[in-house]
Amino acid sequence: MTAASRSPKDFFRPLAVGAPTPLREIPARPSRAIHFFDPSNPKMAAKVPDMVGKVDVLLGNLEDAIKADNKEAAREGLVRIAQETDFGPTQLWTRINALDSPWVLDDLTTLVPAIGDKLDVIMVPKVQGAEDIHYVDRLLAQLEAKAGLEKPILVHAILETARGVANVEEICGASPRMQGLSLGPADLAADRRMKTTRVGGGHPGYLVREDPPRIDGVANLEASRATYQQDLWHYTIARMVDACAMHGIYPYYGPFGDISDTTACEDQFRNAFLLGCVGTWSLHPKQIAIANRVFSPSVEDVAHARRVVAAMGDGTGAVMLDGKMEDDASLKQCLVMVELAEQLAAVDPELKQQYDAIGADSDEQSEA
Numbered sequence: 001m002t003a004a005s006r007s008p009k010d011f012f013r014p015l016a017v018g019a020p021t022p023l024r025e026i027p028a029r030p031s032r033a034i035h036f037f038d039p040s041n042p043k044m045a046a047k048v049p050d051m052v053g054k055v056d057v058l059l060g061n062l063e064d065a066i067k068a069d070n071k072e073a074a075r076e077g078l079v080r081i082a083q084e085t086d087f088g089p090t091q092l093w094t095r096i097n098a099l100d101s102p103w104v105l106d107d108l109t110t111l112v113p114a115i116g117d118k119l120d121v122i123m124v125p126k127v128q129g130a131e132d133i134h135y136v137d138r139l140l141a142q143l144e145a146k147a148g149l150e151k152p153i154l155v156h157a158i159l160e161t162a163r164g165v166a167n168v169e170e171i172c173g174a175s176p177r178m179q180g181l182s183l184g185p186a187d188l189a190a191d192r193r194m195k196t197t198r199v200g201g202g203h204p205g206y207l208v209r210e211d212p213p214r215i216d217g218v219a220n221l222e223a224s225r226a227t228y229q230q231d232l233w234h235y236t237i238a239r240m241v242d243a244c245a246m247h248g249i250y251p252y253y254g255p256f257g258d259i260s261d262t263t264a265c266e267d268q269f270r271n272a273f274l275l276g277c278v279g280t281w282s283l284h285p286k287q288i289a290i291a292n293r294v295f296s297p298s299v300e301d302v303a304h305a306r307r308v309v310a311a312m313g314d315g316t317g318a319v320m321l322d323g324k325m326e327d328d329a330s331l332k333q334c335l336v337m338v339e340l341a342e343q344l345a346a347v348d349p350e351l352k353q354q355y356d357a358i359g360a361d362s363d364e365q366s367e368a
């Protein structure tokens with residue numbers, strides 16, 4: 001089933017009488033870091049109010065990483081935290097339990113009436129196909145109508161099964177609620193029967209080796225040769241990015257489990273950023289700063305993008321800038337960068353200051 005299985009006219013009609021009208025466009029709200037916390041953990045819960053304004057998204061996790069005995073406490077903790085906290089510019093998301101679990105129905109029927117007005121996005125794990133999104137879509141509409149909500153709650157799917165990856169396009173187009181997708185590298189690796197034991201990131205065994213040197217045409221197989229570690233997740237992220245872009249929704253990396261390896265974490269996040277992802281997950285407070293840094297365009301890139309925009313005038317034709325040809329297509333890339341910088345500057349005063357400071361420099365360079 002695809003989006004076309006519902007008539008285009010019906011696609012944006014509420015799925016229950018009295019439910020809010022679905023959005024026609026998913027707002028591009030900054031979401032560089034989706035910070036996970038366990039609402040049943042008093043130490044983590046205590047840190048939530050201080051994180052407001054410092055992270056784009058706070059996510060109360062109810063699924064994996066929450067012990068079975070704590071599922072109810074996590075749900076109740078999230079309700080309490082949401083009711084007691086003013087989230088200001090920070091979005092509040094939750095990750096509900098899997099659709100085949102004994103907890104998910106209570107998750108939805110508890111959270112929507114209690115805190116549906118505060119929840120921006122519900123993340124659904126282990127989504128296999130459009131049918132999973134259709135189920136959540138209808139149930140949310142019924143619960144929203146009953147609770148008298150005025151704004152639809154958006155849905156985010158985790159891509160963490162082989163079938164989910166095979167159906168990625170239909171998942172993205174299954175509902176106007178679809179906000180985005182995250183990579184779920186740990187469950188996906190298990191489902192694919194990959195031979196890894198990690199949560200995200202690369203693997204030293206997944207590599208290519210340079211050709212052997214040749215002397216008079218004969219390969220010296222004894223010579224030492226450089227190896228290059230490859231990215232296990234390139235294919236999946238690239239598919240996610242295309243499916244999301246096609247449907248006007250947003251792709252995200254996911255968890256990077258080696259909390260101590262901040263360098264490799266930054267590398268994975270940066271690859272995802274360069275490929276088109278808008279954000280990633282943060283599992284530990286120290287990953288927030290990494291995500292915020294990586295998923296904000298650099299001052300140099302914004303300066304360059306602004307110079308190209310200025311040099312391209314009405315946006316057509318070709319110009320030379322610093323020895324390079326710029327045209328409509330490079331202009332469009334630069335506009336992505338400039339628009340993102342503007343969105344982030346609106347919520348991040350420190351970034352705004354940095355981008356404003358180079359604004360003047362790039363103006364001077366364009367005039368020179």
Ligand SMILES: CC(=O)SCCNC(=O)CCNC(=O)[C@H](O)C(C)(C)COP(=O)(O)OP(=O)(O)OC[C@H]1O[C@@H](n2cnc3c(N)ncnc32)[C@H](O)[C@@H]1OP(=O)(O)O
Pocket residue numbers: 035036037038043044045047061064065186187199255259282283284285
């Ligand atoms: C494959 C997947 O599904 S990934 C998504 C599911 N997993 C998660 O959500 C994991 C979330 N993160 C965590 O559970 C924890 O960060 C762990 C288990 C990885 C590490 O926790 P700790 O061993 O307590 O880390 P550490 O000792 O460095 O913590 C330092 C402080 O930060 C707090 N802290 C750690 N993680 C978080 C967090 N995610 N949010 C808020 N506070 C946190 C700790 O409670 C501790 O507080 P304290 O100084 O008051 O004692």
Ligand SMILES: CC(=O)C(=O)O
Pocket residue numbers: 064125158160183184185186187188199254255
């Ligand atoms: C993100 C997630 O849930 C996973 O990697 O399994």
Ligand SMILES: [Mg+2]
Pocket residue numbers: 064125160184186187
């Ligand atoms: Mg998972």
